[in-house]
Amino acid sequence: MEFPKLLAFCQRDLPNTIKLLREAVEIESPTYSKPDIDRMARFFAREFRRHRGKVSLLENSTTGAAVIAEFWGGPRTAGSRRHSGNRATPGAQKPILLIGHHDTVWAKGTLARMPFRIRGGRAYGPGILDMKAGIVQLITAIRALHALGVEPASSVRFFLNPEEETGSQAFRREIEHESKRSRAVLVLEPAAEGGALKTARKGVGEFRISVQGKSAHAGTDPAAGINAINELARQILRIEKLAQPRRGLTLNLGIVEGGTRPNVVPELARATVDVRIPRADDQARIEKAIFALKAVHPGARLKIEGGINRPPMERAMTKDLFRVARTLAAQLGFEVRGATTGGGSDGNLSAALGIPTLDGLGAVGDGAHALDEHVIIRELPRRAALLAALLATV
Numbered sequence: 001m002e003f004p005k006l007l008a009f010c011q012r013d014l015p016n017t018i019k020l021l022r023e024a025v026e027i028e029s030p031t032y033s034k035p036d037i038d039r040m041a042r043f044f045a046r047e048f049r050r051h052r053g054k055v056s057l058l059e060n061s062t063t064g065a066a067v068i069a070e071f072w073g074g075p076r077t078a079g080s081r082r083h084s085g086n087r088a089t090p091g092a093q094k095p096i097l098l099i100g101h102h103d104t105v106w107a108k109g110t111l112a113r114m115p116f117r118i119r120g121g122r123a124y125g126p127g128i129l130d131m132k133a134g135i136v137q138l139i140t141a142i143r144a145l146h147a148l149g150v151e152p153a154s155s156v157r158f159f160l161n162p163e164e165e166t167g168s169q170a171f172r173r174e175i176e177h178e179s180k181r182s183r184a185v186l187v188l189e190p191a192a193e194g195g196a197l198k199t200a201r202k203g204v205g206e207f208r209i210s211v212q213g214k215s216a217h218a219g220t221d222p223a224a225g226i227n228a229i230n231e232l233a234r235q236i237l238r239i240e241k242l243a244q245p246r247r248g249l250t251l252n253l254g255i256v257e258g259g260t261r262p263n264v265v266p267e268l269a270r271a272t273v274d275v276r277i278p279r280a281d282d283q284a285r286i287e288k289a290i291f292a293l294k295a296v297h298p299g300a301r302l303k304i305e306g307g308i309n310r311p312p313m314e315r316a317m318t319k320d321l322f323r324v325a326r327t328l329a330a331q332l333g334f335e336v337r338g339a340t341t342g343g344g345s346d347g348n349l350s351a352a353l354g355i356p357t358l359d360g361l362g363a364v365g366d367g368a369h370a371l372d373e374h375v376i377i378r379e380l381p382r383r384a385a386l387l388a389a390l391l392a393t394v
């Protein structure tokens with residue numbers, strides 16, 4: 001396969017890519033709005049069908065619908081150029097899984113003050129980088145492969161998650177199930193700074209610590225009370241000591257609440273801790289340490305909930321695919337680096353199951369979750385071509 005042909009196709013096709021991107025951005029899809037997410041799901045489902053995808057919508061009573069699309073799922077076409085499996089991904093008959101999400105962090109109505117617009121080689125809009133452009137690039141890649149008669153070595157499945165931005169709880173089992181039956185997982189989250197692919201992600205967890213003390217009058221009878229805030233403060237100092245920032249294990253006390261009035265010994269106090277872990281074996285250690293916390297005051301009671309909900313995506317699971325992607329990018333005429341990030345994605349789930357995973361294959365830009373969210377337009381065809389080359393090679 002001559003990869004420059006893929007790139008040339010994607011570059012010629014850029015007006016179509018931008019048109020579809022604009023349509024996708026102009027359908028607002030905040031995670032918590034089921035009708036809007038469903039509308040976005042139907043929009044992409046129609047595009048996948050238009051590109052010869054076999055599509056099913058997975059309805060959910062609380063969140064919006066997820067979409068599964070399968071491409072090249074039928075019998076192999078005679079005469080088309082089929083590509084053999086790569087050594088990095090044994091078991092050539094299993095599908096390649098792509099993962100994306102069609103929800104955004106932006107509330108409905110954001111489009112009015114943050115409309116789709118193109119300025120200075122960049123396209124702006126809510127959710128454009130995270131990750132509508134990633135999905136649109138995949139559609140361009142599929143169109144390119146069809147146009148050039150290139151057939152991937154196995155079927156290509158795409159899982160479109162409706163609630164990634166709130167932690168992928170509703171469809172976690174489906175994502176894990178799809179991952180397990182695949183030989184490689186490619187995640188369409190935005191590229192890291194400078195267009196780097198994401199080759200390691202930290203694991204993410206959240207713990208809630210509640211303290212039950214005893215209220216009393218702070219002036220007349222303070223000794224009768226048990227101060228829940230004092231107790232929580234002591235626990236916070238212990239939690240802080242669990243961090244190992246030099247190797248990337250961090251804990252953030254993000255929310256603290258407690259007390260009612262200055263002259264009342266507070267009965268209740270609560271804290272929420274965000275935890276980031278670099279290695280899978282940190283999970284058991286951190287969970288054990290936090291659940292082992294004991295009240296300092298004999299009369300105070302602690303209640304601890306939560307845990308690590310996304311295990312880390314470790315480099316061991318990404319390095320072979322990254323090597324392939326780097327070689328393909330060089331053949332397409334550009335360089336890609338690998339980067340580590342503290343943020344989690346659905347790639348954490350597949351990598352933790354031992355499935356080779358590569359993330360950051362979506363758009364190149366900046367300002368995800370920020371008012372200047374944008375993608376760099378000249379990167380759209382290059383990334384679409386890289387994705388097409390990966391599907392044709394892996």
Ligand SMILES: [Zn+2]
Binds near residue numbers: 190
């Ligand atoms: Zn995202």
